[in-house]
Each structure stands twice: as C-alpha cells, then as structure tokens.
Amino acid sequence: MIFDIIIIGGGPIGLNCALEAKKNDLSYLIIEKGTIVNSLYNYPLYMTFFSSSDKLEIAEIPFISTAPKPGRREALEYYQTIARQRNLNINLYEEVLKITKNEIFLVETSKNNYHAKNVIIATGFYDIPNLMNVKGENLPKVLHYYKEPYPFAKQKVAVIGSSNSAVDAALETYRKGAEVTMIIRHNEFSKSVKYWVKPDIENRIKEKSIAAHFNSEVVEITENSIIFKDENGKIQEIENDFVLAMTGYLPNFKFLQNSGIELQGDCLNPFYNQETMETNVPNLYLAGVVCGGKDTHLWFIENSRIHAEMIVNNIVSKN
Structure with a gap:
C-alpha cells in the first residue's frame, strides 16, 4: 500500500x-x-x-x-x-x-x-537531552528527566537550569525535604517561567530555603559533590547526592x-x-x-x- x-x-x-x-x-x-x-x-x-x-x-x-x-x-x-x-x-x-x-x-x-x-x-x-558536556555527567546520580519529588527526600539535590522544569523540580523536591541548590547560567530565571510559580521560587530563594547561584556554571560532577564556577569566577564545591540537569x-x-x-x-x-x-x-x-x-x-x-x-x-x- x-x-x-x-x-x-x-x-x-x-x-x-x-x-x-x-x-x-x-x-x-x-x-x-x-x-x-x-x-x-x-x-x-x-x-x-x-x-x-x-x-x-x-x-x-x-x-x-x-x-x-x-x-x-x-x-x-x-x-x-x-x-x-x-x-x-x-x-x-x-x-x-x-x-x-x-x-x-x-x-x-x-x-x-x-x-x-x-x-x-x-x-x-x-x-x-541538551547535555552540559562536563566530567561526571554520565554518573547514575545525574538525571536529565524529572518525574516526581519523592526519591529525593532528605537528599542534597542540585538543580541545573532556569526554566519551568528546573523551577518545578526545585520547589517540589524542597517541599519533600530535599536540601536544594540551584545553579543557573544566566542572571535571572527564564521569561517563560509560569507567572504563578515565579513568586514562589523567588521567595524561597529570598528566605534562603533554596540556595541559588546565578551567572554560574557546572564544571564537574563527582560521586559525592558538584563543582561549579560562581558569578565571581571562583570555583566552589558542595556536597551532593543527586543532580537534576533540567538543561532542556x-x-x-x-x-x-x-x-x-x-x-x-x-x-x-x-x-x-x-x-x-x-x-x-x-x-x-x-x-x-x-x-x-x-x-x-x-x-x-x-x-x-x-x-x-x-x-x-x-x-x-x-x-
């Protein structure tokens, strides 16, 4: 046919x-x-x-x-x-x-x-997935797809990205008991972030419930940490259990x-x-x-x- x-x-x-x-x-x-x-x-x-x-x-x-x-x-x-x-x-x-x-x-x-x-x-x-192309990105703890927050309770979670998927993952995992750090390449969240969600993430960052590093970029991921360059060009390393790479x-x-x-x-x-x-x-x-x-x-x-x-x-x- x-x-x-x-x-x-x-x-x-x-x-x-x-x-x-x-x-x-x-x-x-x-x-x-x-x-x-x-x-x-x-x-x-x-x-x-x-x-x-x-x-x-x-x-x-x-x-x-x-x-x-x-x-x-x-x-x-x-x-x-x-x-x-x-x-x-x-x-x-x-x-x-x-x-x-x-x-x-x-x-x-x-x-x-x-x-x-x-x-x-x-x-x-x-x-x-739009890969970051950094050392350690292929580790099992690095996830490019996010389904639900429950596996991340009481874990140190790094969320990479500034769009809706990153914001949702950060807020949901935080509310299930994760210690959340966001690493964002730009100086602000994406303009596409849902208008009813944006004040929530901004307030969580302001009260320091969620840590956020703007103008920052991941350099390397290890079994127990994530290494990134902050907005001042300084290399930082923090403890980490999971990386949610919401990079598109x-x-x-x-x-x-x-x-x-x-x-x-x-x-x-x-x-x-x-x-x-x-x-x-x-x-x-x-x-x-x-x-x-x-x-x-x-x-x-x-x-x-x-x-x-x-x-x-x-x-x-x-x-």
Whole structure:
C-alpha cells in the first residue's frame, strides 16, 4: 500500500495531522516510537500546562478541564481518548529509522517498511537531552528527566537550569525535604517561567530555603559533590547526592539531516516554507515544535496546531 501521508510522531500535533488527513479522505499512518502522546507521558507527574485547556484543543474537539490550567493526566486522557474514539491509524512502539525518497518515500522502521506520497515529521524535541558536556555527567546520580519529588527526600539535590522544569523540580523536591541548590547560567530565571510559580521560587530563594547561584556554571560532577564556577569566577564545591540537569532537550538533528532537510544557523533551524510547512525536500513536511531547531520555546501546542491544516491543504491543492 502507498499511503497518501505517513506521520512520524504521535504527539498532539501528529494526531491533529491525522485528523486533518482523515477529514480530507486521505490515507494515512502515524508511526510512534512510544505510546500515544509519548512526550506528555514522560512529563513530570504533577506538571501543569501554561496554556488553558481551550488552547490545547485539536480538531475543534472540546478539552474539558476541572482547573483553569490542565495537568499532565488530563492532557493524556484528552489526547488518548481522541486517538481511541476516532480510531486513528497508528502504529505504536515502532521507531522510524530512515526516510529516503525516489518518486515516493520509503519509510524504514524498527518493524517494517512503508511507502507514502507525503511524509510529515512531527517528532517534537523531548527525546534528546541538551547535555552540559562536563566530567561526571554520565554518573547514575545525574538525571536529565524529572518525574516526581519523592526519591529525593532528605537528599542534597542540585538543580541545573532556569526554566519551568528546573523551577518545578526545585520547589517540589524542597517541599519533600530535599536540601536544594540551584545553579543557573544566566542572571535571572527564564521569561517563560509560569507567572504563578515565579513568586514562589523567588521567595524561597529570598528566605534562603533554596540556595541559588546565578551567572554560574557546572564544571564537574563527582560521586559525592558538584563543582561549579560562581558569578565571581571562583570555583566552589558542595556536597551532593543527586543532580537534576533540567538543561532542556533537542530535536533529533541527525535524523532531520539524514532525511535531506537543510539546517540553518547557530540554532540549526530546519528549512521549511512558512506558508505550507514543506521542507526543501518536496512533499516532506515539518509540524510542531521540531520546526524551532535549538529554539525549542518558539513552537508549542497552542501555536502549532495550525500546522496540520496548512500541510494537508497544501497536499490537497497539489493533488
């Protein structure tokens, strides 16, 4: 079978692409290497979205939330229910290894080979941590993903980063009895930190419940300590049991390059037509946060939902 569209990635934007294809009577297949909305599944258990539920809706399907800002569990229920009730054609726990194109696309996976006239890459960015590249980063006590605070009770925890994930990890572990030190490269927290959380972390630092070192950078991690350079250029070493390296995540640039997509500039922004989302490879499209390259805060569910309609409209117009 030759599909009209193969969609790589079963996140919210990938699901939206499938719904748009279905609405236009196009044959499609979603290929997802994990579960449905796998990135959301791997988010911290008690994560709350910045966006309200109406901003996370796809295909005009209402997202009913009990709180103004929905959490991880509500989002999982919403998106997985859509996939189930709309009977979307999706292969799970199947990783796409390679895309090649002659007259049509050959999509090779860990389980099978598929052919398609068009391919949409909607793989997000949550699978590859943005490493610090310091000695000791590969120690078991260094974690690039944070799920919940309970394992860190009564432990000395260093939280690296200045974004929402770092702030949430610092506050949650502190409230479960951890001795928390934040190490932040910049002179302030990220402007993307949720407005209702920022006063909390600032007050905890002000009262010295949480230690914070701004304009500082990790130099080395050992079994029992973490070594960093502070804002005065002085090397400091403090006792440490765990490091939560909330330094962000990156798209799979190697996969994009191997698919023939041009990457541009220091942020490795993938080339695409902003009106159609088509890359420099004809009939190969990008959708969602993968479009931002290293600038992973550029796109999110709220402002990339429109990509599905843009792409499918372009495919239909070609036909």
